[in-house]
Amino acid sequence: MDQLWPARPAPHRGARPAPAGSRRAPAGLVGRDHELAELADFVGRVRTESEVRLVTGDRGIGKSALLTAGARLAAAAGLTVLRTRGAAAEADLGYAGLNRLLLPVAGELVVVPPGPRRTLETAIGLREGPSPTPLVVGTALLELMWRLSASRPVLLVVDDAARLDGPTAAALTFTAARLAAVPVGIVFAFAARPDGLDLAAEEWTLTGLDEHAAAELVDREFPDLAPVWRRRAVVLAEGNPRGLLEIAAAALAERVADRQGSGPTVTDAFRRLVEARLAGLAPADRDFALITALEGVGDLRMVEAALTVLRGEQTVRAEPSRRVGLVVAQDRVSFVDPVIQAAVVAASGGERRRQAHAALASVLSAHPARHAWHLAEAAVGPDELVARRLDDVGALAAQDGDATTAERVYSRAADLSTDPAGRATRLARTAGLRAFTGDCTGAATLLSRARWAHPAITQTPLYACVAVQIVIEGGGDLDAAYRLLAGALATAVDEPADDALFAGLRQLARLCALTGRADHWAEHDRLLRLVRPQPPAFLRATATLAQAGISAATGELPPAEPLPRQVAALLAGCAERPDQELVRHAGFVLASIDQLAGLRHWVVRAVVNGRELPITRGRLASLGHLCLDQLWSGHWDQAGLLVAEGLALIEAAGLAAEAWPFHYVDGMLAAARGDVDAASTAAGELAGWSASRAAGAVNLLASRLRALAALAAGDAEDALRHALVVGAAPVAGAVLAGERMAATLDLADAAARLGRPELARLRVAALADDEAVGGSTRLALVAAVSQALVAPVDAAGPLFEAALRLVDDPSPRWPGGPQAELWPFERARARLACGEWLRRRRSTVRAAGQLKLAEEAFTALGAHAWARRANKELAATGQGRRPGQGGLTPQELQIAELAASGLTNRQIAERLFVSPRTVGAHLHRVFPKLGITSRAALRDALVQRAPAC
Structure with missing residues (x-):
């Protein structure tokens, strides 16, 4: 018997997607919080009125599990729950689905008048007689629903409704359309809304998990x-x-x-299941399924053209079979389940699969990448020509950031290689991509295979780059990694430069930045000068900016070229060729000199596009650069979310070597907000990361966090101790120039508060030269404020005036774009320092103006420890704001009340459907508004708060 509701591949036009969750839901489901909430709301409405809902979604998407959870919710709410499901084996058994639905309440059929009762009993096999029509059964079922719902609301759950027998489907449709206002709900689950279903019901399309x-x-x-x-x-x-x-x-x-x-x-059991389904298809349909699985894109015209070539017939027509998960929508064809697609390929014979690839290659000549791949898969033995074509495909995939595809292509190219050197190179490229995605064990195995294929590969930059990445990820010594890579590059620079050499130089620059050693940078510069032909502009910019970092730290080696010109070269390179590796490298360079704002467009694009691809080091690097950009531009809540995303990706991918930038931003947020414990934890993470790898630059950043946190906590002695470590650390390198020089303000602030400005004057003097600050608005501001803080009293006034001019007009001198929105924290610190100085000079009106602006800026950022410091100074002028004067927003009040009740941030977040970090940010704003400093004081503060709150 034909099914009444034939499946249709595309969702109904009026369907709305079910909201996607990202946390474990009740009832054991994961990622379905919003869907369960919708079901709970649906169940609530069924208690007073009729409701019909269609739940649609691909096979395996979780419809049955969601319906089961919904049935439990309804039963717990006191509803009578009746369930049935379609089954292919029962499709020819009239009213089989109705039998399963009504048997649990067979004893209650007595509530129905005799006529409808006999109809239902006959339909479900409790009484002999001719089978009634769906119209009569539907009317009787409607009568039963009216009677049962008079005492308790009723929910009917119909799973896999497309497989119901025809009579049951017709009867249920009839009943659902005529429920009127009785408290009865019906939920139907389909793979897709059937074409022939004429039912006014809301459709809810269940999508995949995020x-x-x-x-x-x-x-x-x-x-x-x-x-x-x-x-x-x-x-x-x-x-x-x-x-x-x-x-x-x-x-x-x-x-x-x-x-x-x-x-x-695919497991053997699943493959056997798919093989059985394929065996029941016509030969042309089996080939259609195989070609669709291999074609991968879903172009129906290409699939049909390749099928014609494969079958050797003039025109071949095949029907996509739902039995093997194929669906067609207009000119697209695809599998509803990727595992079924893989199983179809696994179930095919090797020879037939090769022939299908050959057929696809013959019709895809206009698509070089896909053509080359299918040629490779159709090859019966080594073929160097095809391997070279795959090299081009792999290079394009790698440039687009698709490391998984690039690895697969290079691996196949290695299999097809006839030249030992070519095979070793391709294996090494595959190993590099493995390491790039975190699989260093697999990368080491592939490097070993490359050595066996061609021992000379060990002397190449390509091999050394992969080996270095394995060393770094394993927590090995960076100095040893540097020597390995520098040695390979020293040999390679005698030959004409290629992409592998340039990649090696980029890797060497990053190693230099992590070790922070001037001799490493000097060797990097020497190698770069030997490269012929001349390296790309962005590599030359690396050398120039590295020299700037050394100059800032040691007063030696002035830049060889103007820095603004090099920044422009980097930005132009990204615009011309915005691949992931170039954006990663440019971000590393520009972050060192406070010029990330000019790269923001490309970094954001790399992050957004990367979310559609597997996790790689390049994606994490861009995410880290975006964290820094958001930190510097004052978008601290967004920076915190990006930090959480980055650390979660690192944990999932096992890429621990990429964690330090996220710990640094996390620590800077905590330190600036006055959360000493969180800042100390982040500093500990940085110190631990750097200790095993001898990464002096990263260890210096840990001291920077501790200094800033101590200042926020009012501990000038501890701040001075850590700031002196930052200033005296024997490291150099572009990646440290901006952050190390910005830390000079911490040193000057702590020294001034302790009345010992002479301890900071030597370091502050290094900032006086405009070349040293590199044209950065932040560093120019830091230099001006620091000089004012440690200057003699009679000389500080003009210096503070100069600093305030920079605060009010932060015009860039480099091509990185406007910086007016950047450095709000540093600008607020400048106003605070100036206001404090003015108050001590008894210029209270001017002091109050600067201090109020500083307090407002700190409060907007969430830097409440600094806001309290500004308010304390403001109060000394007679214009301060009393603690607790600020009003709470409705959301702040709600979060404060939940926190006062004893709930943790995570519990509050789960209740309000926000992140724990968002809860923490709100509480940071609540504390100063209520005039408290701890969570324990929340309850009393809320009870006693003024009506203005």
């Missing part, structure tokens, strides 16, 4: 799965929970560790 929820599901079900495979499962399943668990189970059970990006691995 990346965080998918990762949480895998972690819960497979806690022992390696991080790299957890990440692959999340990427490959595309949010489909069943596909996600199938891939994870296969990886764990079969210890899959072959080739990253080769597609989902």
Whole structure:
């Protein structure tokens, strides 16, 4: 019997997507908080009125699990819950679905008048007689619903409704359309809204889990799965929970560790299931499914053209089969489940699969990358020509940041290589991509294979770059990594430069920045000068900016070229060729000299695009640069969210070597807000990271955090101690220039507060030269304020005036774009220092003006420890604001009351559907408004607060 509700591939035009959650929901579901909330609301409405809902979504998306959770919610709320589901084996059994639905209440059919009762009993097999029509059964079912709902609301749950037998489907449709105002709800679950369904019901399309929820599901079900495979499962399943668990189970059970990006691995049981389904199809339909699985893009015309070539017939027509998960929408064809797609490929014979690839290659000549890939897969043996074509494909994928595709392509190219040197090079490139995505064990294995293929590969920059990355990720000594890479580059610079050499020089620059050693930078510069032909502008800019960092730290080696020209070269390079690696390197350079704002467009694009791709070092680097940009521009809440995202990605990918920038930004946020414990924790993370790797530059950043946190806490002695460490540290390098010189303000502030300005004057004097501050608005401001703080009293006035001019007119002198929105924290500190000085000079009116502006800026940022310091000074002028005078917003009041009740930030976040970090940010603003400094004082403060709050 034909199904009454044939499935349709595309969702109904009026459907709205179900909101996607990202946290574990009640009832054991993950990532379905919003969906369960919708169901709970639906159940609540059913208590007083009729409701019909269609839940649609791909196979395996979680419809059944969600319906089960909804049924439990309804039962807990006191509803009568009746369930049924369609089954292919019962499609020809009339009223089989109705039988399953009504058997639990068969004893209650007595409440229905005799006529309808006999109809229902006959339909579900409790009474002999001719089968009634769906119209009669639907009328009787409607009568039953009216009677049952008179005592308790009723919920009917119909899962896999497309597979119901025809009579049941027709009867249920009839009933659903005529429920009127009785308290009865019906939920139907379909893969897609059927074309023939004429029912006025709200449709809710269930979408896949987001990346965080998918990762949480895998972690819960497979806690022992390696991080790299957890990440692959999340990427490959595309949010489909069943596909996600199938891939994870296969990886764990079969210890899959072959080739990253080769597609989902299918268990034997699942493959046998798909093989059985394929066996029931016509030969042309089986080939159609195979070509669709291999084609990958979903272009129906290309699939049909390749099918014609494969079958050797003039025109071949095949029908996409839902039995193997194929759906067609207009000119697109795809599988509803990526695991089914992989299983179709796995179930095909090797020879037929090769022939299908050859057919696809023959029709994709206008698409070089796809053409080359299918040629490679159709090859029956080594083919150097095809391998070279794949080299081009891999290079394009890597440039686009798609490391998984690039790795798969290079790996296949290595398999096809006839030249040992070419094979070794391709294996080394594959290893580099493995390391780039965090799989250093796999990368080491591939490097070993490359050495066996061609021992001379060990002398190349390509090999050295990968080896260095493995050393860094493993916590190895950076000095040893530097010597390894510098040695390889010293040999390579005698030959004409290529991309591998330039990549090696970029890696060497990053190593120099982490070690902070002047001799390392000097060797980097020497190697760069030997490169022929001349290296790209952005590499020359690295050398210039490195020299600027050394000059700022030691007073030696002045820049060889004007820095603004080099900044312009970097920005132009990103505009001309905005690939992920170039943006990563430019961000590293520009972050060192406070010029990230000019790169913001490209960094944001790299971060957004990267979210659609597997986690890589390049993606994390861009995310780290965006964190710094948001920190510097005063968007601290956003910076905090980005930090949390970055650290979560690092944990998921196992890329610990990329964690230090996020810990630094996290610590800076905590220190500026006066959270000494959090800042100390971040400083400890930085110190621990740097200790095993001998990364002096990173260790210096830990001291910077401790100094700023101590200042916020009012401990000038401790701040001075740590600030002196920053100033005296024997490190040099561009990456440190901006942050190290900005720390001079911490030193000057602490020394001035202790009445010992002479301790800071030597370091402050180094900032007097405009070349030393490199044209940075922030560093020029820091230099001016620091000089004013440590100057003799009679000389400080003009210096503070100069600092205030910079505060009011932060015009850039470099091509990085406007900086008026940058450095709000530093500008507020400048006003605070000036206001304090003016108050001590008894210029109270002018002092109050600067102090009020400083307090407002600190409060807006959430730097409440600094705001309190400004308010204390302001109060001394007679114009201060009393603690607790500021009013609470409704959300601040709600969060404060929940915190006062004893809930943790995480518990508050779960209740209000926000992040714990957002809760913390609100509480940071609440404390100074209520005039308190601890969570324990919240309850009393709320009871006693003035009505103005």
